[in-house]
Amino acid sequence: MITLDLTLPDTRYPIHIGQQLLGRADLLLPHIKHKKVALISNTTVAPLYLANLRQALENQGINVIPIVLPDGEDFKTWETLNQIFDALLQHRCERNTTLIALGGGVIGDMVGFAAACYQRGAPFIQIPTTLLAQVDSSVGGKTAINHPLGKNMIGVFYQPRVVVADMDLLDSLPERELSAGLAEVIKYGLLGNLAFLGWLEQNMEALRAKDKQALSYAVQTSCAMKADIVSQDEKEHGVRALLNLGHTFGHAIEAGLGFGTWLHGEAVGAGMLLAAETSRLLGNLSEADVQRVKAILEQAGLPTISPDLGVATWLELMSHDKKVSDGEIRFVLLQTLGQAQVATVPQDVLQQVLTGRFISKA
Amino acid sequence: MITLDLTLPDTRYPIHIGQQLLGRADLLLPHIKHKKVALISNTTVAPLYLANLRQALENQGINVIPIVLPDGEDFKTWETLNQIFDALLQHRCERNTTLIALGGGVIGDMVGFAAACYQRGAPFIQIPTTLLAQVDSSVGGKTAINHPLGKNMIGVFYQPRVVVADMDLLDSLPERELSAGLAEVIKYGLLGNLAFLGWLEQNMEALRAKDKQALSYAVQTSCAMKADIVSQDEKEHGVRALLNLGHTFGHAIEAGLGFGTWLHGEAVGAGMLLAAETSRLLGNLSEADVQRVKAILEQAGLPTISPDLGVATWLELMSHDKKVSDGEIRFVLLQTLGQAQVATVPQDVLQQVLTGRFISKA
Structure with missing residues (x-):
């Protein structure tokens, strides 16, 4: 212990x-x-x-x-x-x-x-x-x-x-729920620890096989990062918001499909890919970075294609996000792989993401 | 101001x-x-x-x-x-x-x-x-x-x-609600400021006539006492509990009759008299003290006789009080007039109060 x-x-x-x-x-x-x-x-x-x-x-x-x-x-x-x-x-x-x-x-x-x-x-x-x-x-x-x-x-x-x-x-724990949990584990790698992302890529098979050593290391690393961030900002006035990577898109998926249709972790996983794609369109991530995000989600057994809620519904649902300030939706995006930031997104970029390649085509 | x-x-x-x-x-x-x-x-x-x-x-x-x-x-x-x-x-x-x-x-x-x-x-x-x-x-x-x-x-x-x-x-403000508010004002005198109690006895008529100067002084004195107590004990681990004088009995009256039947202040007023009577039976207040509590409540236009809920119902309702600890009901009582304390009450004393002279006879 x-x-x-x-x-x-x-x-x-x-x-x-x-x-x-x-x-x-x-x-x-x-x-x-x-x-x-x-x-x-x-x-x-x-x-x-x-x-x-x-x-x-x-x-x-x-x-x-x-x-x-x-x-x-x-x-x-x-x-x-x-x-x-x-x-x-x-x-x-x-x-x-x-x-x-x-x-x-x-x-x-x-x-x-x-x-x-x-x-x-x-x-x-x-x-x-x-x-x-x-x-x-x-x-x-x-x-x-x-x-x-x-x-x-x-x-x-x-x-x-x-x-x-x-x-x-x-x-x-059912396999699907294990995968959902892995989404939040991957989140810690993406938002602040590139070395951990590399470790996850190497050890995803062991994690999915419920190797206790691997799971324990993943939980420790995740909790240590979370504890560090929360101790700096208990009530989310600043840095804690970064823990919301993938969550603005993810919450919209959960609410849009009805709570419980997608698991929270599944929605966050798909949401992180949308955040990565947004970051690429804003010039911060490369195509290779986005593919790396997509690949680790697939390794974890997570969906990578978000449901087509329709742009209007997406925006409506995201406008209720707790990070909204003065009417503007604020997203957690990636500055580079392994480093997150909070930013607003121009309407045309959002439009492109919400109708783009990571949205289901009916 | x-x-x-x-x-x-x-x-x-x-x-x-x-x-x-x-x-x-x-x-x-x-x-x-x-x-x-x-x-x-x-x-x-x-x-x-x-x-x-x-x-x-x-x-x-x-x-x-x-x-x-x-x-x-x-x-x-x-x-x-x-x-x-x-x-x-x-x-x-x-x-x-x-x-x-x-x-x-x-x-x-x-x-x-x-x-x-x-x-x-x-x-x-x-x-x-x-x-x-x-x-x-x-x-x-x-x-x-x-x-x-x-x-x-x-x-x-x-x-x-x-x-x-x-x-x-x-x-x-309707007269009945003014009286209910005066119960909480009287509370501050009883629990910690005998001089203020004296002032209230002298100025009750002005208060009930809504004299702004008198009201303003009563509100200032009450708020200053409350602010002082709350600043010492925001989350009621100690001294703040004294502000609950009359409230254990009072909440039982409110719940027992159905919320809204008696106003909160009315229930607290009658509850303070029951607390005073309990304090007398425990040897801390004199009969004259109890009569003084009764008199100021009457001056304020408040009821002094509590409804007869039946001892079992009283105890049942009071057992849900937030001050209950290890199954024991803790009351705010008067050590002397103008000084409150938290204490438990022997069953026979409680029985006597709950069937006594300040309980309605059907």
Whole structure:
């Protein structure tokens, strides 16, 4: 196990990465104030891992209240969030009761938001069970639910007390979800670490075969980069926006097709290629760079052709992006491969990208 | 106009108190980043004041989006909150769009919560239009909505950029609501300022006649005390809990009768008398002290007899209080008149209070 440390102005917390960590109550106990936790998971993950974790905590004399939610991005709504509040109140959970998120990004985002709002702030713990959640959403304190007009529109910044990323939990991860997680891993290479991109190109086969050593290295590298960026800019006033590479296009794909049609990671992957193509048209990337982005996405088993939403719909959906400022959509683009920047894009270039070679021809 | 300053670890903001402030766009402009604001009010307040404020802002070239919500504590729900989010997204409000709360405590709490959650945090301004909101809810950053199982159960701490308390807006305040606000004013005297309690006893008639000088002094004194306490303990880990004098009983009255049946201030007033009676039974207050509390509430036109919810229902409702810790209800009681403390109460004493002389006999 290795432990990274995320230090912020008001708090700091450990991110434990390794194997056989799910039964390790000792990693959680220092962060549980009262002898009561709400253990929140979904119908897919709960049958696999909830009983183990529950037993480990109950062995330490902790009262565990399990809350099992429906699975999927289309349940990342107020209605599901309210199921958490209902259960917490029915079980008389207090504002010092710790909430544990056991699941992927949707569970992590919702439990974090629920913890932030329950009695104005209960402690919470992230135990991510997907690669995507391990490398991205469980770290950094972004919590949210979706709104029909935009993804993650309703949420707050709220940090967990500890993150435990157990590679063993990825054994049960479907191939498609593994690929989706790899999109966010690739993102870190593209936006700030060209050497890591090279490592990924060399090790993609091992990653897709769930080689634990390779996965662990990929998660560590990703989390270390994320922790570094978040510690500089917790609330995304500046550099943190770079972590949104591929997300402006990606969120539009998710919302345009209906949340849950494409996985978040798939949409981000295709979105990163659109961002790369945009960067090429602006003169910053070469054709070879764009092909390299396309190739690594294909290696990861990710789609590279985005759906044809129609330019008007693309623009409408992207106009709800949280980076919009004074009415202008701001994109995370590539200055060079391995270095991202935030920029606006001229209308004609956008038009070209959104009708171009990486958009599906009906 | 006088200006108080609330200083917190991460932020500070002014609280302007005086007359003829609603048209003073100059008080708001330094806190509006973009030339766009969402001006959120309710069906009662909007016809009285929205147009004036809107005009004052539009004269400064600001694009004002009015959002008018239904009025009342029973609308302090997720459904109403979602009306705000819908409107913000439909009008393409950005995360730098300022939300202005123009209304009483319900509007202030909901707009604050909406601002905290909209795109993970938009700036907001409080313009309280009731005495209760001016002396209590608009200052200190507590935001929330109600849950059927408990008042203000879902919310966050989120501070406004500026608070503008204009005494002129109280001209339209119904007598019953003025009295409800006076309950929170009396609270400051009881919990920490005996001299102020004496002043209130002398000046209650002027306050109820809406004498602007008297109101302004009461609001200043209340806000100064609140600002002092909040600056010591923003997130209620300690001393801030004292501001909850009367609220554990009061919230139970509100929830037990259905939100909106008693006004919040009425419930807090009656709850303070129950807290005083509890304090007497514990040997801390004299009978004369309790009578003095009862008398000032009566002077303010407030009810002093609480509804008979039944002991079991009282306990059930109070067990959801946010101050509950390790299953024990913690009350704010009076150590002496003018000094509050947090304490637990033996079951037999609680039983006696909840069936005693300040509970309605059917």
